[in-house]
Amino acid sequence: MLIQVSAISYPCLVIDVGTSRIPKSFDKDGCIDGIEILECVISYIESNDSEPCESNISYFGIQNSPERMRDFVITISEYFKSCIIVAHNAETDIKLILGMAKLLGVNISSDIKAYCTMKNGTPYSKTHxxxxxxxxxxxxxxxxxxxxxxxxxxxxxxxxxxxKQCYICFKYLEEMTC
Known part of the structure; x- marks a missing residue:
């Protein structure tokens, strides 16, 4: 189950999922026909003083590779157990990952806590x-x-x-809510 949070505790995991096109809707299993996850990047942020840098960013190029996708899904499922996930449009990224996990037969049973910069940043949008x-x-x-x-x-x-932009937005939003 996905739990949206409006405040962060550390550690957290900043993620971005690159897809073949922007998803519009999901089926009942959380899968989208015709969407391919091309690449994913994650950064483990241990404390308020940490930030994404070469030493804590992991890249997964997974296009057309079920083995690399499985490695990514297993890796991120471990983080789901202990970290809050920070992403722009977190719900969609997590649904894509869960849909792929289901297709690969990987069971992710833990609750997933997520901080969405898109939803939490809505008050700062200038478009209506x-x-x-x-x-x-x-x-x-x-x-x-x-x-x-x-x-x-x-x-x-x-x-x-x-x-990196998602992380900087998160830090600004975090400061504004303190």
């Missing part, structure tokens, strides 16, 4: 949409949230850039 006839703030894209929090505009980067 209408939901149920009400004008509400839209979930921000990672680069939009990063710009709104830091004042620095960035283009679409690679998976490492996204991981």
């Amino acid at each position: 949409v209408y939901r149920g006839g009400k004008k509400v703030k839209k979930y921000p894209h990672l680069q939009e949230l990063y710009k709104n929090l830091t004042g620095v505009e960035v283009g679409k980067g690679n998976i490492y850039d996204d991981l």
Whole structure:
């Protein structure tokens, strides 16, 4: 079961999942037809003083490789037991991982605690949409949230850039809620 949290305790695991296209919906088993997980990157953050760097970032290039996908799923399932997962659009990334685990026959039974920079960053979005006839703030894209929090505009980067931007957004959001 996925438990969304609005505050963090350490250690945490910052993740980013790269896919062949943006998922729109999931079937009842959490799988998406036609979506391929291409790569994943994770960074174990031990304390408030840590940050993603070469020594604590692990990259999994898993396109067309069930063996590497299995290695990734088994690795991250161990972190699910002891860490809060930090991601931009955490629910989708975790559903993709759980769907892949199910396809590979890997059982992940632990509750998963997640901090979503997309959902927690919504108050800092400058874009609005209408939901149920009400004008509400839209979930921000990672680069939009990063710009709104830091004042620095960035283009679409690679998976490492996204991981670091997610972490910086998380740190800004953490400071703003203290």
